Amino acid sequence: MAVTPTLETDVLRRQDPELAEILLAELTRQSTTLQLIAAENFASPAVLAALGSPLANKYAEGYPGARHHGGCELADVAERVAVDRATALFGAAHANVQSHSGSSAVLAAYAALLRPGDTVLALGLPYGGHLTHGSPANFSGRWFDFVGYGVDAETGLIDHDQVRHLARDHRPKAIVCGSIAYPRHIDYAFFHEVADEVGAYLIVAAGHPIGLVAGGVAPSPVPYADVVCATTHKVLRGPRGGMILCGSELAERIDRSVFPFTQGGAQMNSIAAKAVAFGEAATPAFGAYARQVVANARVLAGHLAAEGFGVVTGGTDTHLIVVDPAPLGVDGRSARGRLAAAGIVLDCCALPHGEGRGLRLGTAAVTTQGMGETEMVLIAALLAGVLRGDHDPAGVRAEVRELTGRFPPYPG
Numbered sequence: 001m002a003v004t005p006t007l008e009t010d011v012l013r014r015q016d017p018e019l020a021e022i023l024l025a026e027l028t029r030q031s032t033t034l035q036l037i038a039a040e041n042f043a044s045p046a047v048l049a050a051l052g053s054p055l056a057n058k059y060a061e062g063y064p065g066a067r068h069h070g071g072c073e074l075a076d077v078a079e080r081v082a083v084d085r086a087t088a089l090f091g092a093a094h095a096n097v098q099s100h101s102g103s104s105a106v107l108a109a110y111a112a113l114l115r116p117g118d119t120v121l122a123l124g125l126p127y128g129g130h131l132t133h134g135s136p137a138n139f140s141g142r143w144f145d146f147v148g149y150g151v152d153a154e155t156g157l158i159d160h161d162q163v164r165h166l167a168r169d170h171r172p173k174a175i176v177c178g179s180i181a182y183p184r185h186i187d188y189a190f191f192h193e194v195a196d197e198v199g200a201y202l203i204v205a206a207g208h209p210i211g212l213v214a215g216g217v218a219p220s221p222v223p224y225a226d227v228v229c230a231t232t233h234k235v236l237r238g239p240r241g242g243m244i245l246c247g248s249e250l251a252e253r254i255d256r257s258v259f260p261f262t263q264g265g266a267q268m269n270s271i272a273a274k275a276v277a278f279g280e281a282a283t284p285a286f287g288a289y290a291r292q293v294v295a296n297a298r299v300l301a302g303h304l305a306a307e308g309f310g311v312v313t314g315g316t317d318t319h320l321i322v323v324d325p326a327p328l329g330v331d332g333r334s335a336r337g338r339l340a341a342a343g344i345v346l347d348c349c350a351l352p353h354g355e356g357r358g359l360r361l362g363t364a365a366v367t368t369q370g371m372g373e374t375e376m377v378l379i380a381a382l383l384a385g386v387l388r389g390d391h392d393p394a395g396v397r398a399e400v401r402e403l404t405g406r407f408p409p410y411p412g
């Protein structure tokens with residue numbers, strides 16, 4: 001792997017061959033199968049180098065200039081660089097880059113704005129809401145009173161009339177918009193208007209589209225939201241982690257809700273890696289990448305429709321596609337298993353108003369590998385071939401190996 005210099009791989013191999021073998025096998029798995037999980041990407045060697053740097057050793061509770069530990073001079077510089085790059089990239093007054101994950105960013109946002117028992121309006125889980133949008137298995141469902149809005153049964157698009165009615169009926173303390181399976185742009189101006197009308201905070205859960213926002217190919221929630229929560233992996237292509245953007249009036253509340261309310265020491269190696277990713281995302285090359293991600297998703301969605309899949313919302317504006325494989329005679333859950341056997345890795349997801357499970361795909365990782373529209377046409381054909389039973393899995397596995405061999409995620 002380019003990021004792990006041979007020397008370090010050799011060190012690991014010598015010291016702990018068992019783990020070295022697992023890590024190298026994972027690299028082989030990622031490089032020789034098709035990564036279509038919409039939440040995944042290939043972070044750059046520079047991002048991975050920052051993750052594996054000595055900042056991983058540093059304890060740094062608190063914020064730059066106000067730490068509870070000594071020796072934070074350079075950690076402070078790294079965090080200030082990350083914050084400055086994030087605020088510049090997204091045009092936000094304030095950024096907190098310490099959240100360990102997307103879920104902990106949402107937890108901190110709720111902690112800053114809500115009290116247990118408050119009512120929150122969010123996209124219902126069957127329609128693509130995340131666990132943090134009121135799942136009974138998650139802190140959100142246990143501590144807050146969630147009301148779910150849905151999508152139109154015909155179009156699959158967010159039902160704006162329902163959002164407005166539910167907001168007027170329930171007078172939520174916060175409205176959450178954002179999804180793990182919504183392939184279209186979200187109308188943040190609409191949500192802002194409704195939140196304003198009922199006196200609710202607007203929290204945008206932008207983990208999926210935030211990389212497209214950085215690349216200039218999706219609308220920004222920043223001008224409309226009180227708080228934007230996001231992940232730094234996915235299309236944004238940084239390390240696994242979270243971040244929060246907000247205006248200066250909420251900055252102190254958000255910071256205190258991250259540390260000390262919901263987290264202890266910041267993961268400084270991860271913050272440095274976030275800084276590297278924000279730097280990469282500010283380049284023209286990343287804009288070109290984001291455009292290609294969407295172009296690829298559109299072609300893939302179109303060809304999946306032509307192959308007979310039911311495409312939720314009829315297509316996509318983003319990196320994400322949701323399809324119903326039922327017309328090909330298979331449910332999402334068994335489709336995922338059959339595709340995995342052929343080296344095609346993707347997720348099942350709920351189908352709004354549908355029977356059974358759907359499939360969720362994304363083009364972030366394959367686009368990082370350099371694949372374009374031609375390869376999307378081939379991928380659609382491979383998926384359909386496997387599920388229809390026209391192609392035997394071993395034959396498709398060989399085609400996937402050939403395809404990924406032409407587009408290695410970490411060349412050299």
Ligand SMILES: Cc1ncc(COP(=O)(O)O)c(C=O)c1O
Pocket residue numbers: 039100101102103104106130132178179180205206207208231241242
């Ligand atoms: C909207 C949204 N919220 C929260 C999360 C959770 O992120 P994590 O898995 O890092 O906790 C995600 C990740 O898929 C997301 O898309």
